Amino acid sequence: MFKQLTLTALAALSIAAFAAENDGWTSMFNGKDLSGWKSNEETPGSFSVEDGVIKVSNGRAHLFYTGPNGDAKFQSFEFKAKVKHMEGSNSGLYIHTAWQDTGWPEKGYECQVNSTAHKDPKKTGGLYAVKDVLDKAPVGDGEWFDYHIKVEGKHITISINGQVTTDWTEPEGWDPATALKNMPGRKLTEGTIAIQGHDPKSVVYYKDLFIKTIP
Template identity: 50%
Template structure:
């Protein structure tokens, strides 16, 4: 390897380390944001019953089609004690962010502490609603059917907004563009099958054929 190649390689490594978010395969340090979407493919994601609902378009995940869910199943941060399971990494405490853009009348959602299932609405985990103008009165940032943002959405169709979700022990915080919309502490004893804090992966929802929604900059920061 000549000097110029060594220099180019070194500069490339420095550039990778200085980036704010790096791919899961290159990132193992606790306390740093880890990208879950490479902007080109759906590698490390697994779609359920109607996989054609999800595609990559211009660096975005496009959701457009019949009901389906896209589950993250890639390896992340095994070195700090997060257990890899058959369909991905088992997140418990974390911060999660994604940029989202809805279209008129669309409905979607972001699940956490969930697990892959072949069809139907996910039975495990919580859903954070993505809905600005769909006729469901539970709007964007609702912790769906647990603690809801009713009727007035905190974001607009056709405009990008940032969804932030934090789970730490029994506390859930949901923000839109930095504004806190939901703070919820799960009771120690709750009789609600499936809809309880546990651990699991993330999933994006394709709600119905009339709902077109876009996602980008999907990332997570595990909390020890």
């Protein structure tokens, strides 16, 4: 009886520890294939899985998170992933976005992923064309780093390796058609996450992608 109680207690502790560790986070990538994601295949073969990570290469395309039921969308949430950009590479993480067959996603914001050597001065950790990190990327090329995005109401925070790089609140009455050139959809509503394939010379890797809704 004592042994049975001990095993039961240990099992309960393990379950509690697992719950505490996960703390509401949902895994978005199984490390094997692109289940739960859908590419628009604007440039075929831009997204693949190699050695347990998502590889982005080959050309412009976007990989949209659909989730297990095909209808994933979020309002207030936290997102985290490990990212590695190779020299001269550009990519991005779209938030509050929606499926689009071609072109740069029109809905939502882009959280920039851009290496030290790419010609675009808007670097990793910025909110593209809204609150940019200019000229100098906060991390080097060829190294894994932590990318964290938090959207709570109208407040967007981006952190790289635990350091805040963007802290921005969408103003009351925000009109992106007036505030931004050719970006009328840059507004917080609700939507999914999308990974950007930028150009044929860019190679970027993603792994350990998780999301958690904020009530």
